[in-house]
Amino acid sequence: MFAQLAPSPSPSPANVSHFVHRRTFRQCTYAVSASLPTANSSRPPPIQANIIVGGKDLNLDVTRKDDSIGFKLEANEDEIDWMNLESDIRLWTRALRPVQWYPGHIMKTEKELREQLKLMDVVIEVRDARIPLSTTHPKMDAWLGNRKRILVLNREDMISNDDRNDWARYFAKQGIKVIFTNGKLGMGAMKLGRLAKSLAGDVNGKRREKGLLPRSVRAGIIGYPNVGKSSLINRLLKRKICAAAPRPGVTREMKWVKLGKDLDLLDSPGMLPMRIDDQAAAIKLAICDDIGEKAYDFTDVAGILVQMLARIPEVGAKALYNRYKIQLEGNCGKKFVKTLGLNLFGGDSHQAAFRILTDFRKGKFGYVSLERPPL
Structure with missing residues (x-):
């Protein structure tokens, strides 16, 4: 049969x-x-x-x-x-305005970063735990080569335990050291410092063999804009040394800071490709506030978010209705945004879109990851 x-x-x-x-x-x-x-x-x-x-x-x-x-x-x-x-x-x-954002300082920083990488003993790559695949630079592997790497998935408080365990298993199979952190509260920060020192612990052993004096381990912290790099350094140092704010593009220059006597950290501006070819990834960057607001149309992005949340079992259309008292008709997110604008903001769709995006970013829909590990 x-x-x-x-x-x-x-x-x-x-x-x-x-x-x-x-x-x-x-x-x-x-x-x-x-x-x-x-x-x-x-x-x-x-x-x-x-x-x-x-x-x-x-x-x-x-x-x-x-x-x-x-x-x-x-x-x-x-x-x-x-x-x-x-x-x-x-x-x-496909029908939306492409999401692109490449401030002038990024091109300069990319050249400087390639030079600084030559001095690093270990590289700490920070990604957004909600979208780990969309927040890695396509040139990252080429830049790092064989250097020791620690992967940090920041904002662990914004994903579920199931998602965290899934990603931990996925990266463990690839032999990648991964740490989950919460840059705002400092969770995982000290563990990260210890791991960086241990991975680069043989640096001074080799220097002694050559008759050289010991020096601090050099660790560079790199990643996309607004994934929490500066906040993580401030937590490691237990004081505010690096400028940090909940928006992309705050850090615009590289800065070395010392953590105790044996670890130097490099805080770097967020790095984005000059052109983002993967627009599905670009939309997720916009949803998670990992790219500048000038790069996208709020109504378009909020509409896509509504359609995504309706399809995610942990949220669904019911959660959208419970929060906004609006039915999602025909799975049309943009219509949902416009209706919310009429109901709450005097017809201002931009304000309605901003409300939806802000609610997601503040966890009003619960612990929601927008990506899952590949098979």
Whole structure:
């Protein structure tokens, strides 16, 4: 017996690497093959099923729920919903104004950073825990080469424990040292300092072998704008040395600071590519306030956020209604924003969009990650 089931069209085979995990079995195309029970068998044979999403065969395990011919499928459903959502985000962003932001100081800083990297014993890359894949620079691996790296996922208070555990396992499989921090409260800061010293502990051993005096370990802290680099340094130092504010572009020059006698830290401005080709990632940067406000249209970004939240099982359209008393019609986020503007802000959609984005950034929808680890 062979059955071809197609509840909805398969999404286009776009790059879906940013969303690959969790929780609802929605749009997909799947094929099921099975044999009818024979006279000598008391139970039907196991079913083999291939789930195809975005042109990819996921080879999911499927088992028979009961012994009747009218069976139910049980599959590892986690991968499907997020892959479809990422594909949809790419579709939604095609008609929008591209999100681009490249202040003049970044070009200068990029050249200086490449020179400073030659002096570093260990590099601390800081990312936003809500969007770890979207907040890494495409040139990062080329810049770092074989240097020792510590990955910091900041704002751990804004994701769930399940998300944290998923990302920890993902990076552990790649052999990457990862620490979760909360730059505002200082959680994880001291552990980061100890790890940086331990990873670069052989520096002075090699210097002694060469007859040189010991020196401080040099660690550079780098990452996208507004991911919490300066706040993290201030927490490590237990005093405000580096300018920090909840907006991108505050740090505009590199600055070395000392942490005790044996660790020097480099605070650097946020680094962005000159052109962001991945607009799905760019939208997420805007949603999480990791890019300058001049780079995007508030109404467009808030509309995409509404559509994303409606699809995320931990939030859903019900949470949007409970907060704003507005029904999401036709999954149209921009219409939702305009309606909120009419209801609360005298028709000002910009203010309505700002309210929605601010609510998300302050955690009013709970612990919500916008990305999942790739398979």
